[in-house]
Amino acid sequence: MDLQKRNKLFIDNEAFITLSMMQEGLLYPVTHLMNAEEDKKVNETKSFNKITFPFSFILAPAGKKNEKILKQLKKDEIVDLYCENKKVGEIKTEEVFKIDKNQRIKLIYGSNDINNPNIARTFKRLGNYAISGKLKLIESPIKKDLQNVKETIKRTNAKNIVGIIANANPFHRVHERIIRLALENNDIVVLFLAKNLKNNGIDYETRYKVVTKIIDKFFPKNRVLIVPLHNTYIFAGLNEVIMDSLVIKNFGCNKFLIGQTHEGLGIHYENQKTKTIFDILKGINLETITINEYVYCDICKTMVSQNSCPHGSHHHINYHSEALLELLKNGIIVPSIMMRKEANAIYLSSLFKNRFNNLQKLYFDLIPNKGIIENHSEEELYIALSKLYQTTSMT
Template identity: 40%
Template sequence: MALSRKNKQITIQKNEFEILSLIKEGMLGTCTHLMSEEERDEVAQTGKFRGEITPYSLTFSPLLSEKIIEQSRIGDVLEFVCEDKVVGEITLKSKFKTSKNVKDIFSPNTCSLDDLGKFCIGGEFEIYNSHIKKIKEDFIRVKNNINAQKITAIVSSFDPLHRAHERMFRWTIDKADLVVIFLIESYGENGLEFSVKQKYLQDFIQKYLPPDRVFVFPLKNIDIFHSHLNPVLESVIAKSLGCTKLVVGQNHTGLGMFYYHNQPQTILDDFSKECGIEIIVLPEFVFCEECKMIVSTKSCPHGLHHHMKYNSNSLRNLLRLGIIPPSVFMRREISTSILTHLFPNRFKNMQKLYNDLFVTSEIVERRKDEEFYEQLLKTYQMTYMV
């Protein structure tokens, strides 16, 4: 929508726009507006909003428009502007000072108020052309088409997608009518681009999983999930979409797993009981040299010196160095997709290189980088000579 001059305008960032879209669609709890000061204090004191567990208050302090907020009055209509476009509006119902004792949904990992505005705004708001709304509608359509009752959620960056993820997918699909994969942004500068991850994830689902029973919900340009510091927030978005289970790995950064009377406990146990969503904590998956297959550390009788681990950081570092991970770690289609993106037009004489090394038909075919990587990986797997 073009810029309008009839109302005061608040400039927001892309991340803030996406979070507002999640709030409006009720995907961060039952609250679909920006909270007032009283509601914020309720969350700060009880950890709940109207009886529902809420990890962060849904308050907003627009840093880029402090003067406009300060000059605004209750009842004013303020337009949200993102990337020079009007993307929504809010009818100002309350305005109050920020508090250093409260972490809001827009800056959950901020330790100080140095990067926050002076005032929070509260009230009902609208978001125009929300793609989050469209994705949610697509999900509901898929859910209704298969009459899904048991819906399981997985939240991960899949950076990169490796064999242990595959094991988790198949285990989850076996026990659910529908699996929702929340694809989140990668953490840190070394992460892969979102579009690359989305492509190889969708390609993998179409080729190796029942696509009608897996729904990918992309959370692009949203950084509140990418550090995996608050699994309760992941549980909230899964519950808000109607999921009955959430699957997490025991190595989840913010899980806080401990044992009490020899039984595993996590910080999600209370949330699970109160909100009616089952939390399943999967053990770590490894490849055992003795078992000759992917196993869990809980079920394998062999020691750690026989286990090859699926470490995402190490696999990503190999790929960024241009090294193809062995197929025992990752499927060749995923490796080739990532390498082609990281090293575009890497080979100057691709056609000659391919023809000189590999079997070709008599018809001259134009080869791509992906085909070279795939053929190279196939050759690595040949066992003619040891």
């Protein structure tokens, strides 16, 4: 068909990123858009090619225009994919088939209660018809990060590569402790920094800046790789840990470090043994390491595992991300036992841009200096204030 007369399907950025993951091999064993027969089988068996996969991988874009186009597509016809008014790829049509939206939502989330805002959003962007066929994307937002990890593993001849997923919203001392623990017995740590399509706290760019700053300054060079993990709908609900495991494995990791309190872990007891969701996974050869919750003990005067500290919870200070985020959003410097001053400085200068009327004079009046007013950034002021808060001789 003439390029000018080709039909077009319009997808959103979430669909584009998810398709990119599939094309780059991050969702293996899935390598293509599934047809009706595959859709039914995977939804029933929760596996594909003998490897656990919780639901079928399909493209069913919403919208009246998309539905009209899908209904008239013929086998082997090429249809262009557009995202944000730009051509991003094409599909050679194999089959178009009707789907059950309610069933798909329940398979993904474990519920189809549209009172849940995430479920309602996914339901809205899901159409009634899916298309299968050969997909070809023009470019991929995933490829560069994947290549970097694979090349680093090859260059360093790394044998033990552990993946860690973190929101780092915000990045605090426990995150650091976990990464250090992972480095003790592994060659490389791949830190997957969640990149949510909907901002639920501090924006990704600021979180990435903080993590990069801390890793570059306080960790061994080139042993911690930071990778954005695009948190699309396939990572929602009950299947988050399964999809995380697939992506981590396909990035080249052979270990997955996860917190014992992770909701998706599904810890339970069976025949007097502790079981998790990993016990039912098939074909995903990934060593999983669960870690205990860390707290700061005001008797031990250090960060401890709850399992290793003899003092009660009334002596423990918890690293609750929501509480730390609340402090930052109110312009309060988080205590140094919970977060580094470098992180505080970046977060606060990002959340409260141009906060001070006369920054240079304020710095000159409060902070030891050379006797002349010099140019300083808001980050430098926050770091200097944090150092003053750590002074103990008059407390």
